[in-house]
Amino acid sequence: KITRMGFNASSLIQKSKLGFLNVTSYCRLAHELRVSCMQRKKVQIHSSDPSALANDRFNLILADTNSDRLFTVNDVRVGGSKYGIISLRGLKPPTFKVHMHENLYFTNRKVNSVCWASLNHLDSHILLCLMGIAETPGCATLLPASLFVNSHPGDRPGMLCSFRIPGAWSCAWSLNIQANNCFSTGLSRWVLVTNVVTGHRLSFGTSSDVLAQQFALMAPLLFNGCRSGEIFAIDLRCRNQGKGWKATRLFHDSAVTSVQILQEEQCLMASDMAGTIKLWDLRTTKCIRQYEGHVNEYAHLPLHVHEEEGIVVAVGQDCYTRIWSLHDAHLLRTIPSPHPTSRTNVPSVAFSSRLGGFRGAPGLLMAVQQDLYCFSYS
Numbered sequence: 001k002i003t004r005m006g007f008n009a010s011s012l013i014q015k016s017k018l019g020f021l022n023v024t025s026y027c028r029l030a031h032e033l034r035v036s037c038m039q040r041k042k043v044q045i046h047s048s049d050p051s052a053l054a055n056d057r058f059n060l061i062l063a064d065t066n067s068d069r070l071f072t073v074n075d076v077r078v079g080g081s082k083y084g085i086i087s088l089r090g091l092k093p094p095t096f097k098v099h100m101h102e103n104l105y106f107t108n109r110k111v112n113s114v115c116w117a118s119l120n121h122l123d124s125h126i127l128l129c130l131m132g133i134a135e136t137p138g139c140a141t142l143l144p145a146s147l148f149v150n151s152h153p154g155d156r157p158g159m160l161c162s163f164r165i166p167g168a169w170s171c172a173w174s175l176n177i178q179a180n181n182c183f184s185t186g187l188s189r190w191v192l193v194t195n196v197v198t199g200h201r202l203s204f205g206t207s208s209d210v211l212a213q214q215f216a217l218m219a220p221l222l223f224n225g226c227r228s229g230e231i232f233a234i235d236l237r238c239r240n241q242g243k244g245w246k247a248t249r250l251f252h253d254s255a256v257t258s259v260q261i262l263q264e265e266q267c268l269m270a271s272d273m274a275g276t277i278k279l280w281d282l283r284t285t286k287c288i289r290q291y292e293g294h295v296n297e298y299a300h301l302p303l304h305v306h307e308e309e310g311i312v313v314a315v316g317q318d319c320y321t322r323i324w325s326l327h328d329a330h331l332l333r334t335i336p337s338p339h340p341t342s343r344t345n346v347p348s349v350a351f352s353s354r355l356g357g358f359r360g361a362p363g364l365l366m367a368v369q370q371d372l373y374c375f376s377y378s
Contacts, residue, residue: 031332055370071085128140138165169187172215202236225272269303277291277312304351315349351377
């Protein structure tokens with residue numbers, strides 16, 4: 001998308017001062033200007049094993065809460081996946097440099113889902129759901145981030161454990177005090193909530209595969225998106241299946257691939273395999289906004305909501321990254337992939353208001369094939 005002719009910061013401020021723009025129009029145009037001015041810069045990745053960087057293709061990147069680390073899943077040419085952590089502390093203009101810590105972990109199983117987990121401290125672990133192969137069952141594995149890099153001073157080796165959970169499609173870690181030290185996994189027709197310290201489990205039967213999950217922070221609720229198109233919340237105060245454990249029910253026309261709860265926990269955003277992105281009011285269970293242009297036919301694609309910047313980001317199956325205004329659903333920019341479009345080259349992105357930590361600048365990170373790119377958002 002090309003910036004409009006004569007559209008710049010000074011003209012925008014001048015029109016606002018003269019009263020030609022109301023607050024809503026000014027905010028939308030300011031977002032459009034900032035997003036349109038983002039320029040792509042290739043990030044230099046330093047590693048103790050440069051040959052691996054040239055051969056291993058990015059499958060997934062996932063930023064931690066403070067956006068100073070990326071957990072990466074890389075597809076290895078000989079088959080299987082490798083895990084790693086990239087430090088973003090050096091991600092500053094004019095030269096964008098990051099460091100990938102030495103990677104020793106490899107699996108020949110497909111990684112179905114990943115999330116950061118907070119056991120010893122915030123984002124102390126990574127939770128991975130691995131698909132079973134042959135006679136090896138699927139499992140959910142909790143890996144300490146300190147196995148990859150000593151990310152906190154005085155960090156002791158954390159808990160490394162694995163839970164036999166066959167066929168998990170999704171996972172989520174709880175920061176809710178009523179489900180402390182717990183994670184959830186979405187299976188085929190089941191939801192399991194597991195306490196990693198006690199091993200105690202709660203199970204909830206569903207009518208469909210659970211493809212997306214997120215815990216609410218304030219309310220004791222776990223939201224789930226299903227292949228059937230249903231989105232429902234589990235009240236964590238109900239022990240196993242009791243009467244009224246489904247607290248909220250919403251419906252899409254296609255399989256739900258991502259659910260994101262907004263900060264006030266009064267709204268939820270969801271995307272599905274028909275390319276539909278909707279913002280739901282959880283109090284009225286009504287759709288209040290729809291975001292047009294996303295492309296998806298069958299893929300399990302994530303959705304990124306950033307309330308601080310007021311934007312929504314999603315990568316479509318056509319390999320285009322689209323950015324919308326959260327507040328009015330206006331499509332602000334469509335970014336093509338730097339590599340040829342194909343089903344195996346769908347970019348993975350991470351957006352943050354502070355790339356590289358507390359003093360970092362806002363921007364979009366895009367990983368595709370062996371490359372990492374940064375789009376500065378100033």
